[in-house]
Amino acid sequence: MVFAACLAVPTAALAIGLVSGGGHGFWNDFTTYWLAGKLVWNGHSPYDLAALVRLGHDEGLVFQAGTGYSYPLPFAVAMVPFGWLPFGAASLLFSLLSLSVFGMSVTAWLTDPCLFHGGRLATIACAALAGCYPPVVGSVVVGQANLLLFGSLGLGVRRLAGTDRAGWGGAALGLAGIVKVVPLALMVPAAIGRRWRDVVGMVAVAVGTFAVAAVAAPFALSDMGRLLRLGEVDPYWTNQSLNGFASRLVIPTGQSLPPFPDASAALIAWGAMALMAAATLGALLWRRTRLASWDGLALGMGLALVAATAAAPKDSFWDHVPALIGAGLMLSVPGWQRGRWRRPLMGLLVGWFVLALGQVAVDQLDGATGGSGGPVSGYLTSLGLYGLVMLWMAIGLALVSLPAGAPLAGRHTRNAVQ
Numbered sequence: 001m002v003f004a005a006c007l008a009v010p011t012a013a014l015a016i017g018l019v020s021g022g023g024h025g026f027w028n029d030f031t032t033y034w035l036a037g038k039l040v041w042n043g044h045s046p047y048d049l050a051a052l053v054r055l056g057h058d059e060g061l062v063f064q065a066g067t068g069y070s071y072p073l074p075f076a077v078a079m080v081p082f083g084w085l086p087f088g089a090a091s092l093l094f095s096l097l098s099l100s101v102f103g104m105s106v107t108a109w110l111t112d113p114c115l116f117h118g119g120r121l122a123t124i125a126c127a128a129l130a131g132c133y134p135p136v137v138g139s140v141v142v143g144q145a146n147l148l149l150f151g152s153l154g155l156g157v158r159r160l161a162g163t164d165r166a167g168w169g170g171a172a173l174g175l176a177g178i179v180k181v182v183p184l185a186l187m188v189p190a191a192i193g194r195r196w197r198d199v200v201g202m203v204a205v206a207v208g209t210f211a212v213a214a215v216a217a218p219f220a221l222s223d224m225g226r227l228l229r230l231g232e233v234d235p236y237w238t239n240q241s242l243n244g245f246a247s248r249l250v251i252p253t254g255q256s257l258p259p260f261p262d263a264s265a266a267l268i269a270w271g272a273m274a275l276m277a278a279a280t281l282g283a284l285l286w287r288r289t290r291l292a293s294w295d296g297l298a299l300g301m302g303l304a305l306v307a308a309t310a311a312a313p314k315d316s317f318w319d320h321v322p323a324l325i326g327a328g329l330m331l332s333v334p335g336w337q338r339g340r341w342r343r344p345l346m347g348l349l350v351g352w353f354v355l356a357l358g359q360v361a362v363d364q365l366d367g368a369t370g371g372s373g374g375p376v377s378g379y380l381t382s383l384g385l386y387g388l389v390m391l392w393m394a395i396g397l398a399l400v401s402l403p404a405g406a407p408l409a410g411r412h413t414r415n416a417v418q
Helices: 002-019 028-041 049-058 073-078 087-110 120-132 134-142 146-161 168-176 182-192 196-216 218-231 242-250 265-286 294-311 323-331 342-363 367-371 374-380 383-400 411-417
Strands: none
Touching: 002 087, 002 120, 002 134, 028 049, 028 073, 028 087, 028 134, 073 196, 073 218, 087 120, 087 134, 087 146, 120 134, 134 146, 134 342, 146 168, 146 182, 146 294, 146 323, 168 182, 168 196, 182 196, 182 265, 182 294, 196 218, 242 265, 242 374, 242 383, 265 294, 265 383, 294 323, 294 383, 323 342, 323 383, 342 383
């Protein structure tokens, strides 16, 4: 029942896309993955944008290439087997695999008594809300890798919640880090909490998989410098990161007018990222003694994960899927729910989800409607980011306000259950 509730909406979105014959960006991101895998198999760099566009044209695919393939090399190598299949079969297989991994991960999380403390109805309701989270549905529609990433990320965090002494939790997080680097931000709270096996596991798996990919596709190494361009300003409407917010404050788009056209978007973006990083690190160091217990570590991991998601340059709205892990980690700690900050924190948590829904509505505006708001439209196009910042604030306040004597909600409880 939990599995079905979680997948009802994203599966319906996939079915509608299939019945309607695609369009509107359907499987657009997977197209880039599929082409990258074929390029690697044919001995070409997946970072060669011209070659990727040319191959897509030869395959008869209509897609928006954007900046092309912009992920670490191991993921392109992992996509090679999908490139052996026809595009239709490969994309459907990828979508079904993504949905299955996401559904199993959410079910495992919500049925774990150490991580979720609600009754049956609350469990089903939370599963349905997870499936309704707009970045989840969007990831299915455009064929993003976020739902696969969610599986490895969720597994790693759940291992850290248990009695993991071998660092397998860190290994799972390192595996997630070969797709997108955001999960590697969890090394910071793990290191502060002295979870050295997990830190070593993250580094070993991330470095090991990259080494294997480098051996398999050495011809792509010289082109990896293109990834540095991800730090450039980008006002594109899907960019729901601090970079995108700063870019739209300065640069006009098809949906918005900038309130500060003479300012430096790069300066605003890097300044905002530096402030968020400093605040996150400050909170983690302030409560470093609490990070030795599960309660503190859970909130510390959630804080670092959400901060990295917001600060990652050119992070699309669909890439907010890991925020579900951050919210789940916050809800796994009952200590803050008994304090005087309970209502404000719950308000921030609800605000995060509501603003994500609001972003979907804003994305439907055309240029005339969006631009009619004048410079205010430059702020309106970042509702998804504002929601993410609200979640970050909620987790941070829960961490700093966590009572010193709060009971251990994860590892201790699991030992009792076992």
